[in-house]
Amino acid sequence: MSPAKNLTAWQRLFFMLNSQSHPSTCPSLDVDTVPSPAVSLTLPPHINTSSPPSSSSIHPSFPLGEDFAFRSLPSPMAPNCNLAALAFLFCFITPSLSALVQEQPLVLKYHNGILLKGNVTVNLIWYGKFTPIQRAIIVDFITSLNSRRAPLPSTSSWWKTTEKYRGGSSSLSIGHQILHEEYTLGKILKTRHLIALASKTHFAVDSINVVLTAKDVAVDGFCMNRCGTHGSTKSRSGRGTYIWVGNSDLQCPGQCAWPFHQPIYGPQTPPLVAPNGDVGVDGMVINLATLLANTVTNPFNSGYFQGPPTAPLEAVSACTGMFGSGSYPGYPGRVLVDKVTGASFNAYGANGRKYLLPAMWDPQTSACKTLV
Numbered sequence: 001m002s003p004a005k006n007l008t009a010w011q012r013l014f015f016m017l018n019s020q021s022h023p024s025t026c027p028s029l030d031v032d033t034v035p036s037p038a039v040s041l042t043l044p045p046h047i048n049t050s051s052p053p054s055s056s057s058i059h060p061s062f063p064l065g066e067d068f069a070f071r072s073l074p075s076p077m078a079p080n081c082n083l084a085a086l087a088f089l090f091c092f093i094t095p096s097l098s099a100l101v102q103e104q105p106l107v108l109k110y111h112n113g114i115l116l117k118g119n120v121t122v123n124l125i126w127y128g129k130f131t132p133i134q135r136a137i138i139v140d141f142i143t144s145l146n147s148r149r150a151p152l153p154s155t156s157s158w159w160k161t162t163e164k165y166r167g168g169s170s171s172l173s174i175g176h177q178i179l180h181e182e183y184t185l186g187k188i189l190k191t192r193h194l195i196a197l198a199s200k201t202h203f204a205v206d207s208i209n210v211v212l213t214a215k216d217v218a219v220d221g222f223c224m225n226r227c228g229t230h231g232s233t234k235s236r237s238g239r240g241t242y243i244w245v246g247n248s249d250l251q252c253p254g255q256c257a258w259p260f261h262q263p264i265y266g267p268q269t270p271p272l273v274a275p276n277g278d279v280g281v282d283g284m285v286i287n288l289a290t291l292l293a294n295t296v297t298n299p300f301n302s303g304y305f306q307g308p309p310t311a312p313l314e315a316v317s318a319c320t321g322m323f324g325s326g327s328y329p330g331y332p333g334r335v336l337v338d339k340v341t342g343a344s345f346n347a348y349g350a351n352g353r354k355y356l357l358p359a360m361w362d363p364q365t366s367a368c369k370t371l372v
Contacts, residue, residue, distance in 0.1 A: 115167045129216075198242035
């Protein structure tokens with residue numbers, strides 16, 4: 001696959017190193033170590049299995065999960081040998097050298113499809129055991145997206161960038177929350193399990209059903225080529241969107257909770273301190289933020305994206321690894337630091353929360369925008 005014309009210099013380099021197909025000998029998650037009872041799953045009757053979910057991988061360099069495929073949020077440092085070569089190259093890149101690279105405008109084309117604008121309900125399906133504090137961190141984050149009370153730079157000012165995409169603002173609010181603490185589908189999940197869980201609340205065009213899996217739950221492709229996904233499907237109640245994000249704390253924090261954990265590949269710089277004291281959940285916030293922005297701006301694979309529909313670069317996935325000014329591959333950029341806890345963040349949220357949020361593509365400047 002040839003790289004798209006409008007990619008940045010770093011993205012073109014990324015494509016170049018991943019354009020060749022070599023058998024991978026890199027390590028992957030051994031899911032056999034995670035206990036899982038035999039599970040027989042029947043999809044709810046309102047799910048139309050004759051029309052599979054619309055889906056694709058976020059980045060062409062990462063393989064699709066399976067037949068149901070969806071827009072996956074790849075691990076920033078997925079275990080791919082070509083990625084390892086790229087990381088090796090990063091070891092010799094300094095900020096001064098990276099500044100010499102000529103950046104090209106990044107353009108995400110609008111494909112004339114529906115965007116999720118206006119009031120959008122976010123339903124949460126918690127699969128596995130989450131503590132009340134962990135759930136509060138994520139609920140407060142979603143609440144913060146439309147809260148104007150936090151000081152700047154705020155979570156809501158980050159989300160406000162989505163207003164620059166056609167159609168105006170997207171106001172998110174928490175809807176239903178469903179707890180599945182008994183692992184009724186086992187501890188090794190396939191794509192069909194995620195869709196079944198997402199369908200616990202009916203799909204609707206003005207809602208997003210979010211499945212969150214606990215740290216001891218393995219999901220097909222998790223850690224190996226994705227940290228989360230978003231997609232769409234049809235049911236009797238209508239067409240709707242869903243998101244899945246996993247807690248990588250026990251499985252691959254160096255891949256899906258970076259920069260709060262040292263990466264598996266590349267420069268082994270000290271990790272940042274997680275702003276809410278939970279590496280796995282603070283990593284989930286980064287991935288959830290990415291997928292919420294990607295979903296409202298490209299819910300049905302006909303919104304804003306660059307590249308083929310099966311492997312699009314979207315609002316935030318086009319800016320992977322950027323959290324502050326001066327960022328370059330392997331370095332998240334300059335961010336704020338809490339003087340008391342030493343935690344790194346770039347956004348204030350509701351209830352005194354602090355979060356680290358990724359850069360988002362700004363349609364007005366055709367560039368990735370960070371809060372600090």
